[in-house]
Amino acid sequence: MELVDIARWQFGITTVYHFLFVPLTIGLTLIVAIFETFWLRTKNPDYLRLTKFFGKLFLINFALGLVTGIVQEFQFGMNWSDYSRFVGDVFGAPLAIEGLLAFFLESTFLGLWIFGWDKLPRLVHAACMWIVHLGVLASSWFILAANSWMQHPVGYEYNPETGRAELTDFAAVMFNKVQLVTFPHVVLAAYMSAAAFVIGISAWLYVSKRHGGRVATEEEVAAGEAEAIATTARGERTMYRRGIRISAVIMFVSAIGVIISGDVQGKVMTEVQPMKMAAAEALYETEQSCAPFSVFTIGTPDGQEEKFALTVPCLLSFLGTGSFDGEVKGINELRETYAETYGSDVGATYYTPDDYVPNIPVTYWTFRWMMGFGALGTAGSALVLWLTRRRRDEVVNAAWLGRVGIALPVVTVLASSMGWIFTEMGRQPWVVFGLMTTERGVSPGVSIPEAWISVITLTTLYGVLAVIEVKLLAKTVRKGPEEFVEPPDPGRADHDDDAQLTFAY
Amino acid sequence: MFGLELTTIWFVLIAVLWIGYFALEGFDFGVGMLVPVLARDETERRVMINTIGPVWDGNEVWLLVAGGATFAAFPEWYATLFSGFYLPLLIILVALILRNLSFEYRHKGDTASWRARWDVAMIGGSYVPAVLWGVAFANITAGVPIDADKEFTGTLFTLLNPYALLGGAVTALLFATHGAMFVALKTDGEIRHRARALAVRLGAAAAVVAVVFLTWTQVRTGDLSSAVAFVLAALCLLAGVAAAAAGREGWAFLGTFLTIVLAVAGLFLALFPDVMPSSTSAAYSLTTTNAAATPYTLQIMTWVALVFTPIVIGYQTWTYWVFRKRISTRHIPTAQLTAARD
Numbered sequence A: 001m002e003l004v005d006i007a008r009w010q011f012g013i014t015t016v017y018h019f020l021f022v023p024l025t026i027g028l029t030l031i032v033a034i035f036e037t038f039w040l041r042t043k044n045p046d047y048l049r050l051t052k053f054f055g056k057l058f059l060i061n062f063a064l065g066l067v068t069g070i071v072q073e074f075q076f077g078m079n080w081s082d083y084s085r086f087v088g089d090v091f092g093a094p095l096a097i098e099g100l101l102a103f104f105l106e107s108t109f110l111g112l113w114i115f116g117w118d119k120l121p122r123l124v125h126a127a128c129m130w131i132v133h134l135g136v137l138a139s140s141w142f143i144l145a146a147n148s149w150m151q152h153p154v155g156y157e158y159n160p161e162t163g164r165a166e167l168t169d170f171a172a173v174m175f176n177k178v179q180l181v182t183f184p185h186v187v188l189a190a191y192m193s194a195a196a197f198v199i200g201i202s203a204w205l206y207v208s209k210r211h212g213g214r215v216a217t218e219e220e221v222a223a224g225e226a227e228a229i230a231t232t233a234r235g236e237r238t239m240y241r242r243g244i245r246i247s248a249v250i251m252f253v254s255a256i257g258v259i260i261s262g263d264v265q266g267k268v269m270t271e272v273q274p275m276k277m278a279a280a281e282a283l284y285e286t287e288q289s290c291a292p293f294s295v296f297t298i299g300t301p302d303g304q305e306e307k308f309a310l311t312v313p314c315l316l317s318f319l320g321t322g323s324f325d326g327e328v329k330g331i332n333e334l335r336e337t338y339a340e341t342y343g344s345d346v347g348a349t350y351y352t353p354d355d356y357v358p359n360i361p362v363t364y365w366t367f368r369w370m371m372g373f374g375a376l377g378t379a380g381s382a383l384v385l386w387l388t389r390r391r392r393d394e395v396v397n398a399a400w401l402g403r404v405g406i407a408l409p410v411v412t413v414l415a416s417s418m419g420w421i422f423t424e425m426g427r428q429p430w431v432v433f434g435l436m437t438t439e440r441g442v443s444p445g446v447s448i449p450e451a452w453i454s455v456i457t458l459t460t461l462y463g464v465l466a467v468i469e470v471k472l473l474a475k476t477v478r479k480g481p482e483e484f485v486e487p488p489d490p491g492r493a494d495h496d497d498d499a500q501l502t503f504a505y
Numbered sequence B: 001m002f003g004l005e006l007t008t009i010w011f012v013l014i015a016v017l018w019i020g021y022f023a024l025e026g027f028d029f030g031v032g033m034l035v036p037v038l039a040r041d042e043t044e045r046r047v048m049i050n051t052i053g054p055v056w057d058g059n060e061v062w063l064l065v066a067g068g069a070t071f072a073a074f075p076e077w078y079a080t081l082f083s084g085f086y087l088p089l090l091i092i093l094v095a096l097i098l099r100n101l102s103f104e105y106r107h108k109g110d111t112a113s114w115r116a117r118w119d120v121a122m123i124g125g126s127y128v129p130a131v132l133w134g135v136a137f138a139n140i141t142a143g144v145p146i147d148a149d150k151e152f153t154g155t156l157f158t159l160l161n162p163y164a165l166l167g168g169a170v171t172a173l174l175f176a177t178h179g180a181m182f183v184a185l186k187t188d189g190e191i192r193h194r195a196r197a198l199a200v201r202l203g204a205a206a207a208v209v210a211v212v213f214l215t216w217t218q219v220r221t222g223d224l225s226s227a228v229a230f231v232l233a234a235l236c237l238l239a240g241v242a243a244a245a246a247g248r249e250g251w252a253f254l255g256t257f258l259t260i261v262l263a264v265a266g267l268f269l270a271l272f273p274d275v276m277p278s279s280t281s282a283a284y285s286l287t288t289t290n291a292a293a294t295p296y297t298l299q300i301m302t303w304v305a306l307v308f309t310p311i312v313i314g315y316q317t318w319t320y321w322v323f324r325k326r327i328s329t330r331h332i333p334t335a336q337l338t339a340a341r342d
Helices: A003-042 A045-079 A081-115 A122-151 A170-174 A177-207 A218-222 A226-272 A274-281 A315-321 A331-342 A360-387 A398-425 A448-479 B006-038 B042-052 B056-073 B075-084 B086-108 B112-142 B162-186 B190-221 B224-245 B249-271 B295-322 B335-341
Strands: A156-159 A164-167 A293-299 A306-312 A430-432 B274-276
Touching: A003 A045, A003 A122, A003 A177, A003 A226, A003 A398, A003 A448, A045 A081, A045 A177, A045 A226, A045 A448, A045 B056, A045 B075, A045 B086, A081 A122, A081 A164, A081 A170, A081 A430, A081 B056, A081 B075, A081 B295, A122 A170, A122 A177, A122 A430, A164 B295, A170 B295, A177 A226, A177 A360, A177 A398, A177 A448, A218 A226, A226 A274, A226 A315, A226 A360, A226 A398, A274 A315, A274 A331, A274 A360, A293 A315, A293 A360, A360 A398, A448 B086, B006 B042, B006 B056, B006 B112, B006 B162, B006 B190, B006 B249, B006 B295, B042 B086, B042 B112, B042 B162, B042 B190, B056 B075, B056 B086, B056 B295, B075 B086, B075 B274, B086 B112, B112 B162, B112 B190, B112 B249, B162 B190, B162 B224, B162 B249, B190 B224, B190 B249, B224 B249
Parallel strands: none
Antiparallel strands: A156 A164, A293 A306
16 A cells, blocks of 8 residues: 555544544533533432433543544644645644634633532533533634635635645635535534434433333332332433433434535535535536436446436435536536646646546445435434423333434434545545645655554554443443432532542542 | 744744643643552542643643644644654654543543553553653754755654653653652642652752753753753752752742743754754754744734633633642542442
């Protein structure tokens, strides 16, 4: 393998892995903040128990999201130094601002939230998690602005003297039209993922024989404990149902937003990266109007020849242009257009003449899987809302709630990963669309053995950490939420500030 | 802006970010390094780890912002440095990953072997970056082989020269001293006294090695300003050690804090106006001008930094105020509570 391939594999592996944790961080900060706020308002112990329980699961996730994020920032310089030199003037600023505005906020206020139960007045404590959420949103804004610039570079000028892209309009980069649709799409999809996570775990606990589904054994019945056990279990189910309802509403509303923003995104993409849209459908020949969308195809992997396809007439035209008889350009025509546009002249040193076509099977299938898993998630959240519709502790069909619940986090995670793989692979061969090909971005000074050491080390380490993380999550979930204990209230005059720490490592 | 070149302002700001990183994460590296030395049992270990519990993450963000700001303000510096120092940075990354996870995951297991494994991650993960950052900065200051295309042409072994290894010893010893001072300041009971006594001994050792290293640096690349910074750094270290010996822990910690601030500032003063001198030819050196971003980018970043850096310093200071109380073994939740929490 060449250096560029190794570096791409590393970027793919580390980024997809990092993004398993990111959506949970974005969404769980919101959901935990909502639970804590509900507790403050209603004084209902259930909400505090949910806050602490999902707070704990969130922190196990956040730890991995944080450490894998450091790798993200370093590997631009390590593996992609020519890319960094070329784009640093434009791309570096959002990264630096992300650190200054968002990372400090997240890390500091999260530390206050974790350790501050016995130090901060209750309102301030809850506010800390809201501030962390703001930090997370700010972080998403800046990093997505940087990514959107790679998809659709704006607000820059190519300077032939310095041989790099130079920033001319910061606001244009911050409010890139790709960014304006990508941000809601990604953040709302993250809300979906985190809500699905809460639903899945709560649903499992709801039906679990050790928690919400607990029934007295024969000995317990004989000992006269049956009623007490049934009451406790009912109380637990009420609590999980609260968590599920809140999350299902968040998930369903977010899903609608994801669909709408995704629809707009498709049209923006057709306009700024027509090849990506053609690749998403493996559409080789331009369709003047009413381009069909194939739900799936059996044929050659590159989509050149099809044996069987299930298609929806005119749908691709609608996805790409907003009109059922809109024209969608095909790969063959676009290849010629791209060759004319990018084949020579300005900044030619930064790109390799190529056929400008991404890997078609990858784009074709990831596009479908993203939408398919997203649709399953949307339907699942609606189903959960329906199953929990009665204002009681009993849901309509607990077994079904358990099944749907377990499936939801899996499909949302897959949808997010597929979306990113699609949009990044669909941009190829470009690293910055129309400006620099990926091949030109790698570090000239890095040797192939060094790159191998790096990718093998990180992949192995990430694999081991995944096992540890899953075990820790499973262990924490099996234990379920702690019993309610009235937390210390540092806002009160009689607060003992020399007691044992409420939380300690 | 303000009569200063924007590139100079950004050189200073990046120096400030690295100074903040070393002065803050320096003590939490030190705490991690000293856990096996200072703590006699599991409860004392937890006392130590909990002194940095609420703050280590915020401390580490200084590194991320330093990296991001270098990328934005001096893209060429970022590109040459990160691709050139490839393997040491990979090792630092792995060490930081394991160390950070050790804080979060160590207390989540019930068995002694689980904790022992995370202790290895924590201790190793603290030593390795403490040494390697010193090696890296010594190399940056002294210069490394860089060609006309701004590419690093050395190997891993180019970086492991005696001067740089001495730099690694200096940072490791300084951070360990700083960590001991912090433990003495933030704990109570026996461990506080042990930490103070150790801080005095470590501080004396650090002073000897640091004086040799800083003198060497001064002779190689220093000017008057760096000489002043180095002399003040040495004086602060001695004052800190004296304060620790006299039982004045606050002053002692301030002493090592300022030592690190001044020593790193001195390195940056010795570096200026280069950012990465080339040992191949002075003509190939990366400087504040030939490695910089455009004035427009620097201007936007300057405004962002001017508005937000004071806010960040403000709320980080507030965190230290919130968690100002000393921790002793009786504050650590007992086994029963631990079981309930896990």
